[in-house]
Amino acid sequence: MxxxxxxxxxxxxxxxxxxxxxxxxxxxxxxxxxxxxxxxxxxxxxxxxxxxxxxxxxxxxxxxxxxxxxxxxxxxxxxxxxxxxxxxxxxxxxxxxxxxxxxxxxxxxxxxxxxxxxxxxxxxxxxxxxxxxxxxxxxxxxxxxxxxxxxxxxxxxxxxxxxxxxxxxxxxxxxxxxxxxxxxxxxxxxxxxxxxxxxxLLNARNPPRITCIHHEYEEVTNTKGTLMAMDENNLVHRSFFFGPKEIRALRNRLPASLGASTTFEVLTACVWRCRTIAFAVDPDEVVRIICSISMRGKRGFELPPGYYGNAVVTPASITKAGMLCKNPLEYAVRLVKKAKAEMSQEYVKSVADLMVIKGRPSFMHPGNYMVADVTRDGSGEIDFGWGKPVYSGLARAISIISFCARFRNSKGEEGNVIPICLPPPVMERFEQEIKKMTKEEEPVRLITSKL
CATH class of the missing domain: 3.30.559.10 (Chloramphenicol acetyltransferase-like domain)
Known part of the structure; x- marks a missing residue:
């Protein structure tokens, strides 16, 4: 895998x-x-x-x-x-x-x-x-x-x-x-x-005003000292393929009461949960999942065809690491859905205003993790005259950012690939957690808790 x-x-x-x-x-x-x-x-x-x-x-x-x-x-x-x-x-x-x-x-x-x-x-x-x-x-x-x-x-x-x-x-x-x-x-x-x-079109209002909660930009308080700032020069790089079998195993872990979930939501929740377990984050530390949400083609956003600037916001959901790790997958999926639901016209305006008011802060904090959905990025259609590429897209992940892309593996199976980079011992634990999660077994129940 x-x-x-x-x-x-x-x-x-x-x-x-x-x-x-x-x-x-x-x-x-x-x-x-x-x-x-x-x-x-x-x-x-x-x-x-x-x-x-x-x-x-x-x-x-x-x-x-x-x-x-x-x-x-x-x-x-x-x-x-x-x-x-x-x-x-x-x-x-x-x-x-x-x-x-x-x-x-x-x-x-x-x-x-x-x-x-x-x-x-x-x-x-x-x-x-x-x-x-x-x-x-x-x-x-x-x-x-x-x-x-x-x-x-x-x-x-x-x-x-x-x-x-x-x-x-x-x-x-x-x-x-x-x-x-x-x-x-x-x-x-x-x-x-x-x-x-x-x-x-995507500049701050005058005067700027922050009207939404933006967990992704909050300063991280590493009270237990277990949220690691990763050294880019000491990371192992791996890609994880999720074919029909692995996705079926993950979906079997989700109760019918959860309702419909996209493959992206399920995979993001799985990878975030396994990554947090692998880092052995203190149960009381706060961790965040960030979703990169595009405003292109969505109702209410007046971006003309041909606009080639960045048109995404990155809403986040937060939880304590202990709750994420001890609860079944449903808990993480609900948090991913919650982050995606933050997307709105007002949220975009509030992000632009926050940038001006707070000096353009970063979301690249320890404890944050982002997965971007590039399964429909269109890069696979780019033809310089030689036909379509056999693979086209992002080349690699970075410390806190992964992405989900469509991919056909060497066996000809269609599925999704998620690359990730982690410190060597963390990667070993992460691989083991992924194997556990994608092993087909009986569905498990959610431990009652508040998001």
Whole structure:
């Protein structure tokens, strides 16, 4: 069920990094991000990877050349991606649209898609080879907003890897940009969906006022000393596949009285509960589950088609660790549902106002854990001319953030994969807890308690 992150043995030959700039002149201006975009919790890089097989119909075509040229054309419309972020008063982020360009790397690997095998999934153990961390390129301010590496494979396929400054866009906005590149690669001169900036739509009110409870941004009081701040350099990375059998086992643990639950809710509850048990958190410590909830396409949110900024909020539910760990799965599922139910127009406005009032705080606290649903992110449809990727999406999790993606395992089973990173001894306990939870057995009853 869990897949290891042991290193693969192959070499990658890279050309020197270069900047790809818009092919036509673009406006030189300052463009403010929204008050949802520039919060502290989004000031990190999103890693994405896509694996493309060989397509005999594209014989003689070079994916590096095709994508590089299409990127330059797409940047005429998405020119803020070619700029650099700067910070103003009250830590307000703005894009200086300098046209300096996206950082691009051409590479070749002496391997094939077939040889990569189980590496074609989140937590790809060879990711550092497939997206070189160019020195000085990974900052939030003054650094390239996007880094891309296209790596040719011996089989004729290729790998497209990317790193994005999260404050500029989330996954939906990134997919919109990549779709524009793919359309340019296949001959269009104008994207079918034109980009819209309008970040002011998600700015704070005047005057700002906090009208909702936002547990995700609360300062953590680690009274027992068991809530661990994880060292990113000392973590084990694993991906956990939940196929029909595992999901059925989890659903069998839930009583009919709970009502309908989505697969995402059930898996998030399971992983959060097992993770908390594995950390051996003191029973009296408060822990939180955070759900990343999109406002796109929801009634009451006036975001126009083409808007490519961040459009999510991250409501949380809280409980004491002891209650989460001793209660059956139903208890955790109810808490996940409760967090999702916080989403509303007023909640979004309150988050934007909180950012301005409290100096753009972070939700990246020990005791917090987030799972993002990317099962319908659209990245699997991105076609640069070689067809659809065999895997496309986020490349890995980070300390307190995991995600749930659709995945077909090596046996051909369709299911969901959730990557997670934990300290080595915690990971061992986590794997054991997951095995217990996904073992089919009789349903269990909820211990009566107050959420």
């Amino acid at each position: 869990a897949s290891s992150s042991s290193p693969l043995v192959f070499s990658v030959k890279r050309c020197d990094p270069e900047f790809v700039r818009p092919t036509n002149p673009t406006p030189r201006e300052l463009k403010q991000l929204s008050d949802i975009d520039d919060q502290e919790g989004l000031r990190f890089q999103i890693p994405v990877i896509m694996f493309y097989p060989n397509n005999p119909l594209m014989k003689g075509k070079d994916p590096v050349k095709v994508i590089r040229e299409a990127l330059g054309k797409a940047l005429v419309y998405y020119y803020p991606f070619a700029g650099r972020l700067i910070e103003g008063d009250n830590r307000k982020l703005m894009v200086d649209c300098t046209g300096e360009g996206v950082l691009f790397i051409e590479a070749d690997a002496d391997t094939t898609l077939e040889n990569l095998g189980d590496a074609i999934q989140p937590m790809c153990p060879c990711f550092e080879e497939l997206l070189y961390d160019v020195p000085g390129s990974g900052g939030i301010l003054g650094s390239p907003v996007v880094l891309i590496q296209v790596t040719r494979l011996r089989c004729g396929g290729f790998i497209f890897a990317l790193r994005l400054n999260h404050t500029m866009s989330g996954i939906p906005g990134l997919v919109q940009f990549l779709n524009a590149i793919s359309e340019m690669a296949q001959g269009l001169s104008v994207p079918s969906l034109l980009p819209i900036w309008q970040r002011e």
